[in-house]
Amino acid sequence: MEGQPVDIGESVSLVLASQNIFGKAFYAEFFRRSPEAKAHFAGLDMERQALSLTMALPLIEQLHRHAYPAIENYLGILGHRHGHRGIPPELYPVWSEAMLASLARFHAEAWDAGLAGQWREALAGASRVMLAGYGRHGGV
Secondary structure (H helix, E strand, O other): OOOOOOOHHHHHHHHHHOOOOHHHHHHHHHHHHOHHHHHHHOOOOHHHHHHHHHHHHHHHHHHHHHOOHHHHHHHHHHHHHHHHOOOOOOHHHHHHHHHHHHHHHHHHHHOOHHHHHHHHHHHHHHHHHHHHHOOOOOOO
């Protein structure tokens, strides 16, 4: 893969194959950018949360590439849970930018405008679905 551009599917594979849980680096970046967001994670097992976030990346990628209804429904339910926990919609752009910065750091020299664009679109799509879930799945 050296010298070849990395696409979003390969990006997910590399993250999942890493010995490090990507979510740990992400949450460090997210809380650095938005210290007030940390309050929304009080009482959560952050090791588990970091692993959950890492395991959500394939879902975000699959929603982006295939728009599977099952993934859309799952992310909508996840969005409902976020809304129920009081996570404000204004944190989603900060979350996305922290994710992009974390992915860029992870991929280092393999990070380029093409991969950044794919992830930016995928994160925007996942955010839209999750935010739509705030008002569905039983209401908030």
